[in-house]
Amino acid sequence: METEADPGKRLKVAIIGGGLVGSLSACYFAKRSQNVDLYEYREDIRASKHVRGRSINLSLSARGIRALKEVGLDDQLVNHHGIPMKGRMIHNLNGSQRPILYDPRSLQCIYSVSRRYLNEVLLTAIEKNFNVNLHFSHRLISANLQEGSMTFQLTDTNETVHKKADLIIGADGAFSTVRRHFMKQPMFNFSQTYIEHGYVELCMPPGQDGEFAMKPNYLHVWPRGNFMMIALPNQDRSWTITLFMPLSDFEALDSPTRLLKFFSQHFPDSIPLIGKHQLVTDFFSTKPSTLLSIKCSPYHVGGSALIIGDAAHAMVPFYGQGMNAGFEDCRLLDQLILKYEDMPVALKEFSAVRNRDAEAICDLAMYNYLEMRDLVNRRSFLLRKKVDNLLFWLLPNIWVPLYLSVTFTDIGYRECMENKFWQDKVIRQAVLALGVLATAMCAVGFFQWCKASFDVDAEVSNPVQTA
Template identity: 40%
Template sequence: MNTPDIPEKCEKADVVVVGAGLVGCLAALAMSKRGHQVLVMESRPDLRLPEQRQLSSLRSINLAVSSRGIVAMESIDPEMAHRVLQHLIPVHARMVHNIEGRQSSQNYGLHGETINSIDRAQMNRLMLDELDADPRIAVRFQHRLVGAKMDQDPNQLLFSTGKDKKTVGIECAIVIGADGSFSRTRDQLQRAVRMDFTQQYIDHLYLELRIPASKDGDYVMSPNHLHIWPRHEYMLMALANNDGSFTSTMFAPKHLFEALETEEKFLTHFESQFKDAYDMIGKDALALAYNNNPRGSLVSVTCDPYNSDGRAIIIGDAAHSMVPFYGQGMNCGFEDVRVLMELIDKNNGNYEAAFNEYTEVRRDDLKAIIDLAMRNYVEMRHSVTSWRYLLRKKVDAILTTVLGDKRWIPLYTMVSFRPDISYSQAVVRDQWQTGLLTRMGRYFALGTVFGLGLLAPRRFRGLTLLAIMYFSRNI
């Protein structure tokens, strides 16, 4: 399809943010705080419209807001952060539901740290309200980016709007693309810079479900847990909403969804694998969800660089879409905004220097969290029930208590509760800690073999010597 020409006469704007999702909203507020007039262009209708509320609930895995996201919001506007974050539900632990219905709790932190649950659409609506209250920000819905020239000053952008696809041209000094995994800003930026780009779908889909409140309007499970039903190859999870309900999501390989080709097969499978959730949701509601809710796909996106000099930059999912299993997508996107604003301030408003430095300092962190998110899916659907995983959690807890949290920090704590430690630093530190534990385990095994060798009959001491040589070589 040919891109329409950008008209000679364009509207003038200072900063254009493409995308009015969570990250785009925070970016707009941040640029406004620095005195810019900001125009936010969103391809979708306004999420606050009544007809959009039901649609948004069909593809809305709840957010797990953690320290990185909170610190980023507070760095932009503490009062705004308070207004939005007062709607969060604190979640201090996982609750693992086994196939017999037994439950076991696994705390996230050693010192009462929490992640926080909120419906994605609810938070997006709250952020949009904040944009409306800012006189330096204007928002236009149903404006889709269809063309751009980002290799010249000023940037030229072309949007289509309305049923007749009327085009609107805009000239601006700065473009911030925050328009999601399938970013049109990224597509246009690739025409201006030599960008490396990867996109990877995982062979799993998700189905959105809802666990309703009780007849009295109360929660039917603890709202302060992230509930997980791990079944090795697939899983169910649930996070609480403010109205007493839970947003629940089934993640499973594509072939399993395809095998559950009828409503009856789906209900039978669900009841056999998630019996307590089946009872809480109800047969009729599950059947309705099976027949009407879409099967969402899960994609990871990486690219490099993220900017075209000081004219254009992409952030959030537009730059680094990740699977949702570490709960860091929004948190990472908000951190993008914080880091970018700090670099703009550091470079005294020199956007070219700030944008170029952003690409350099952010690259390793974004690749690290994308990989961690992919790894964490295995942990959530399988490892949380394994003795090795549970033993490592206990060892981490003991070492953190004995050595202090400056000398030993569990990986999850570094990622979710320590925004002062970058994602890439967290990975490097965890690799060192894991390597140290591995070596300690081998020394322990060597000592055990040596001790047994001293007690063994003479005819077995040759085997003992071979075992000692093996462990010595692998320490």
């Protein structure tokens, strides 16, 4: 079923997945006066005491903020909820701390936001302001993507219902049901990679005075080589702490005694802030979660179906770009539909343009784990950081460090990566040139010294006779 985006025709759009990306996508389509139905297999989280999901809080940065701004939700989520984080606060083994600012000019920051709060705001917005039909407890069990037909099972009654749409948007996460139907299509490529590391979330309560137990405007990091721990601030003055390390290491911590000994060795400053009882309770209340990266292409089927967000490009969380990239998907898709006014062309262009950027940020996220858990403690990394900051200060329109370009601009992720490769090449050539220059200067100095020594020897051997 080929669907044309006729400006005078209202499309029936079905969005599968009522999480962050699906909810924002609904805002965009409804903003363009399309008929939108959003289907979510979970119950309405606004009425739920406990929410099944992944991490508790997330990092919101420029790409995500710009996407929210397009639908008028940036002020509520950034200025009235987000907690600004201006850099990383590195916790050394001896208990000392040192900050590494994201922006050396201290002009830009990222924001710690609650996943649940963000999702609730989006759902309320599309219900009140955008007139989207919400369907909770609807699990997609089958679909014909070309025809736009879908079959759902109601999770509360087991009843089966059939729906139709002009356009199906799969925003149903890393284990997407919509993507499984894509895999039945010819020429669809798919790969997933699990890393050997997993994570467990812990909680650091507020201090005795009810305030933050650590400096709040930083993302706190405990880098320990092969593993690390991070902490993001919450609105209630608590901290969400995430321990990342090899799954085999988690298995070894099979008792409270071993857990406390491990923390005493590697994160001693965190124990009095978390509390031994809280630490043991949180750690053993859940199993470590796995981490995977997903790449696939194309993201569309004709003009009738598309996958976005984690359904198209799930990534490990170490660049804090999973949500931001998904939000950017929504904005870019909206731009392309308006530009081409032809759905098959717009979706094809989205696949072509977005795939190369999505795969780039998946790779960068893998790299950033190495940086956060290990490289931030190396002198070579810190020296390079200083060089990057100096060049950025001198040439802000030419030399933009990788993290700044990814986090604080909307430059394509692939271009950010290629710019980093160019910067590395410039640095290598500069170091080589300096090495050659230093060698040449040493050679000239050695030659001058040899010449001077020869002249002195000549004078001693042949003294000038004077009358």
